[in-house]
Amino acid sequence: MKSAIIAVLVLIPFFSNAAQELTRNSSENVVRTGSISVQGGTHSELVTKLAAKAEMKGSDFYRVTYINTRNQGYATATLYNSVEM
Secondary structure, three states, X not given: OHHHHHHHHXXXXXXXXXXXEXXXXXXXXXXXXXXXXXXXXXXXXXXXXXXXXXXXXXOOEEEEEEEEOOOOOEEEEEEEXXXXX
16 A cells, blocks of 8 residues: 555656756756755655655746765755746
8 A cells, every 4th residue: 555655656746847957958948936845765765755745836947955865865946936038
């Protein structure tokens, strides 16, 4: 049961209008709106948590600014929204 719930939670961002990781190619026409942090997990789990938290905050994009997988793991990201031109 736990694994089924986790699988659904991991797949939700792929089927919704989820926040996307910001790349250099997509960094034009965005404005910084804040920052977030998460803890606990492997590298991929931390990135997934950042994406979910960015989505919860209503951000269009996020950029991972720090990630450390020692001990329990910790990561931060900067949030961005698209600017209408």
